[in-house]
Amino acid sequence: MSDQGSVKSEYDVIVIGGGPAGASTAGLLAQRGHRVLVLEREQFPRYHIGESLITGCVGVLDELGLRERLDALGFVKKFGGSLVWGRDGRWGFKFTEGEPEFPHAYNVRRADFDALVLGRARELGAHVREEAAVKGPIVEDGRVVGVRYKLRGGEETEARATMVVDASGQARLLGRHLTTVEWTEDLRNVAVWAYFQGGEPLTGDESGNIFIEHVPGGWFWYIPIYDGTHSVGYVTSAAEATGAGQGLPELFQAKIAETAHLKDMLANAVQTSGHRNARDWSYACGRLSGPGWVLVGDAAAFVDPLFSTGVTLAMLAAAAAAKGIDVVLKDPSRETDVFERYEASYRDFLENIVSFVRFFYDAGLNQEAYHQYAQALIDPGKLFFPRKDFVTLISGLNSLQPIFDPEPGGSVPAAT
Structure with a gap:
């Protein structure tokens, strides 16, 4: 319309x-x-x-x-976040820990x-x-x-x-x-992402959470969207992406192999889209x-x-x-x-x-x-x-x- x-x-x-x-x-x-x-x-x-x-x-x-x-x-429904970040390995949070009036958001x-x-x-x-x-x-x-x-x-x-x-x-x-x-010079990042079906979902208290995993040089998101589809993206600095000596789709795949958890969650998944990318320059x-x-x-x-x-x-x-x-x-x-x-x-x-x-x-x-x-x-x-x-x-x-x-x-x- x-x-x-x-x-x-x-x-x-x-x-x-x-x-x-x-x-x-x-x-x-x-x-x-x-x-x-x-x-x-x-x-x-x-x-x-x-x-x-x-x-x-x-x-x-x-x-x-x-x-x-x-x-x-x-x-x-998204009730919080699950992370692999910092010295404590895998951890998470619930939105209710901040404000019980809003127990969940959405993906x-x-x-x-x-x-x-x-x-x-x-x-x-x-x-x-x-x-x-x-x-x-x-x-x-x-x-x-x-x-x-x-x-x-x-x-x-x-x-x-x-x-x-x-x-x-x-x-x-x-x-x-x-x-x-005014650009935030130290946050000139690049994101590359694609969609997968059949990835391992988070369960129990983590069900619906966004999953974020840090790897050397950047981090991944893993978001359940609908019907077993996950949005999977990798974010890195523009300098890292340029210096990698390979295209963003190749970098994306190489970095998945470096993850401790995400690679296993995607082991039986099928990629259902091409790769997209954007400059996430703050x-x-x-x-x-x-x-x-x-x-x-x-x-x-x-x-x-x-x-x-x-x-x-x-x-x-x-x-x-x-x-x-x-x-x-x-x-x-x-x-x-x-x-x-x-x-x-x-x-x-x-x-x-x-x-x-x-x-x-x-x-x-x-x-x-x-x-x-x-x-x-x-x-x-x-x-x-x-x-x-x-x-x-x-x-x-x-x-x-x-x-x-x-x-x-x-x-x-x-x-x-």
């Missing part, structure tokens, strides 16, 4: 991108009664990587009214998940145009007031709005015009908002995939942006204040995750060291045990604190 209803040229909000960040932002704003246009470059459903969710996004799924639908689609087929969230935005009243390529912002007197876009096979046209949200992912369609990008834009515009999800920043933060960070940012935009549409005089708060809290969250990823990449430590570092980041007053702080951080649940509220000291009331 590439069009919906009568699409006008004047809106309260234009959202560029229909992935989890854009669809969540659009749905939550439409739910609050605002006129929203979503411009999505592709036709859904479409393939995407990033299949392992963490519990930090479950509250947003609830707000959108989607949790029962996720259960009905049969996505694998999802992203084509189905993303289509579900975008469809929900439509149901809530957002106008969605797929196969709509945004060409650039319309800027008047230093303020973004709309975008130029072109439907497939059509003519370039304009749409205008009070606020424009860039949720275009790593394309950064607004960010490229309006700000800079970055953050120099500014996350400005007059008339705001960035969410990968359009704002990308964090190393080690802790599966991508979709959760996108949806948390979407929820925060939607709250902030709702305030600004009702009281335009608050725009600067609200989005300064948004930007500061977003960066705090990013800095915590990036700092912890850097620390965790030292695979020569024990569990307690990782736990204590997590506590130092999010609980310096040591109100909880270090292990709880560790699970809270890697679940994305530290966002349940006021870190993502548009105003200091409390949340913004819902629209009436």
Whole structure:
């Protein structure tokens, strides 16, 4: 479905991108009664990587009214993580150790998940145009007031709005015009992955977990998706990949042979896809908002995939942006204040995750060291045990604190 209803040229909000960040932002704003246009470059459903969710996004799924639908689609429930990392060998954690309210997240087929969230935005009243390529912002007197876009096979046209949200992912369609990008130099990684059927599943308390195994030079993920299919990926530094002297598929196979556990789990599996690859280069834009515009999800920043933060960070940012935009549409005089708060809290969250990823990449430590570092980041007053702080951080649940509220000291009331 590439069009919906009568699409006008004047809106309260234009959202560029229909992935989890854009669809969540659009749905939550439409739910609050605002006129929203979503411009999505592709036709859904479409393939995407990033299949392992963490519990930090479950509250947003609830707000959108989607949790029962996720259960009905049969996505694998993920109750925690299992790791082969550090000096302690194989170990794991449960999400309930961080916050019992959210006992599980999901491993999802992203084509189905993303289509579900975008469809929900439509149901809530957002106008969605797929196969709509945004060409650039319309800027008047230093303020973004709309975008130029072109439907497939059509003519370039304009749409205008009070606020424009860039949720275009790593394309950064607004960010490229309006700000800079700052790369995290020590996290320039490459991922290569494929799909397998018939691999040995995790069982018992580990059933549904993502399995992560460190090997010299990088690490693997092993994610149960559906019907005995696992997503299997290898992440290494760009320098390691370049210096390996072989292609990424060959490197992938060679590194599987170096694993202690994964090679046995895949011993009877059949590879059912070709290899895909992507540059997992962590970055953050120099500014996350400005007059008339705001960035969410990968359009704002990308964090190393080690802790599966991508979709959760996108949806948390979407929820925060939607709250902030709702305030600004009702009281335009608050725009600067609200989005300064948004930007500061977003960066705090990013800095915590990036700092912890850097620390965790030292695979020569024990569990307690990782736990204590997590506590130092999010609980310096040591109100909880270090292990709880560790699970809270890697679940994305530290966002349940006021870190993502548009105003200091409390949340913004819902629209009436």
